[in-house]
Amino acid sequence: MGSANGLTNGRGRHPLFSFGVITDVQYADIPNGHSFLGVPRFYRHSMLVLQRAVKSWNNNKNLNFAIHFGDIVDGKCPKDQSLNAVKKVVGEFENFKGPVYHMIGNHCLYNLPRDKLLPLLKIPNLDGGRGYYEFSPAPGYRFVVLDGYDISAIGWPHDHPKTLEALKFLRERNPNSDKNSPNGLEGLDRRFLMFNGAVGEEQMEWLDTVLRDATNMKQKVVVCCHLPLDPGASSQEPLLWHYDEVMDVIHRYDCVKVCLAGHDHEGGHSIDSHGIHHRVLEAALECPPGTDAFGYIAVYDNMLSLVGTDRMKSTNIHFNPY
Numbered sequence: 144m145g146s147a148n149g150l151t152n153g154r155g156r157h158p159l160f161s162f163g164v165i166t167d168v169q170y171a172d173i174p175n176g177h178s179f180l181g182v183p184r185f186y187r188h189s190m191l192v193l194q195r196a197v198k199s200w201n202n203n204k205n206l207n208f209a210i211h212f213g214d215i216v217d218g219k220c221p222k223d224q225s226l227n228a229v230k231k232v233v234g235e236f237e238n239f240k241g242p243v244y245h246m247i248g249n250h251c252l253y254n255l256p257r258d259k260l261l262p263l264l265k266i267p268n269l270d271g272g273r274g275y276y277e278f279s280p281a282p283g284y285r286f287v288v289l290d291g292y293d294i295s296a297i298g299w300p301h302d303h304p305k306t307l308e309a310l311k312f313l314r315e316r317n318p319n320s321d322k323n324s325p326n327g328l329e330g331l332d333r334r335f336l337m338f339n340g341a342v343g344e345e346q347m348e349w350l351d352t353v354l355r356d357a358t359n360m361k362q363k364v365v366v367c368c369h370l371p372l373d374p375g376a377s378s379q380e381p382l383l384w385h386y387d388e389v390m391d392v393i394h395r396y397d398c399v400k401v402c403l404a405g406h407d408h409e410g411g412h413s414i415d416s417h418g419i420h421h422r423v424l425e426a427a428l429e430c431p432p433g434t435d436a437f438g439y440i441a442v443y444d445n446m447l448s449l450v451g452t453d454r455m456k457s458t459n460i461h462f463n464p465y
């Protein structure tokens with residue numbers, strides 16, 4: 144059980160470390176609106192949710208870092224304001240007294256190209272715009288942050304091979320002229336939409352290498368990605384195009400205990416066929432004024448305890464520590 148102050152797990156144990164979580168802030172200085180399907184979106188209020196999150200994380204005093212799971216600014220942000228809007232939200236995150244890790248979401252890419260975005264989000268840009276990385280906050284744990292828009296029709300230059308590969312992929316699977324429309328697609332095929340993307344070959348090889356290394360080092364791994372990786376934790380439309388192939392790599396090893404994501408604003412939780420927990424976090428953007436969606440996760444050797452605030456549901460994630 145999560146305790147109110149995050150110091151213990153209710154059985155007197157101290158966590159190895161803890162971190163703040165929030166997703167889909169999707170800020171824009173525009174009036175309230177709604178998604179295509181009519182779900183209300185509160186573009187200015189999401190900044191207040193973030194401010195309350197940072198205040199709560201700082202008051203906690205036991206958090207080692209924080210993670211935002213992508214979509215820092217909404218695509219409806221007027222494009223002449225994109226740069227300042229991203230800087231403004233990053234600036235709010237910087238009020239947190241610890242490191243903040245970001246990842247790429249589709250709305251980030253509607254606003255800025257990768258070469259501008261990655262430095263602002265302090266994503267280590269090692270190789271021509273790649274947005275995946277890893278870090279180890281404690282000896283026994285490793286966090287792998289995936290770039291779900293590695294192969295994508297958004298964010299790369301129009302004639303970039305990755306744009307062309309993504310457009311070909313979509314043409315072969317989605318017959319609609321609006322490639323964001325799932326009309327006529329059945330079941331899990333409804334994920335073949337332009338607002339999603341895929342992990343490229345090089346990133347897949349990198350993932351395999353990191354998981355092999357973590358296994359050799361007896362580290363547990365938490366995988367983070369803007370796009371959900373399990374249909375049990377998400378509706379069909381927001382899934383990573385080839386979530387199944389990424390999970391095949393993950394399932395080769397026993398080190399991954401949890402996959403965390405955003406993008407599907409309602410949130411969700413599942414345990415897959417290999418016992419890996421998938422927790423999709425509830426979006427800050429869809430919090431009506433005065434409500435919140437953020438939390439923190441206390442990490443133990445055999446569990447993660449997500450202590451959610453308001454719309455972010457608390458979840459205890461138990462796993463085999465070996």
Ligand SMILES: Nc1ccn([C@@H]2O[C@H](COP(=O)(O)O)[C@@H](O)[C@H]2O)c(=O)n1
Binds near residue numbers: 177178
């Ligand atoms: N059922 C749907 C859902 C979405 N679209 C298209 O995707 C765009 C983004 O959707 P949001 O839910 O994020 O607003 C939307 O503008 C549509 O083009 C759709 O066609 N059918």
Ligand SMILES: O=P(O)(O)OC[C@H](O)CO
Binds near residue numbers: 406
């Ligand atoms: O944040 P959006 O606009 O990409 O919306 C994602 C939807 O939740 C996918 O169904």
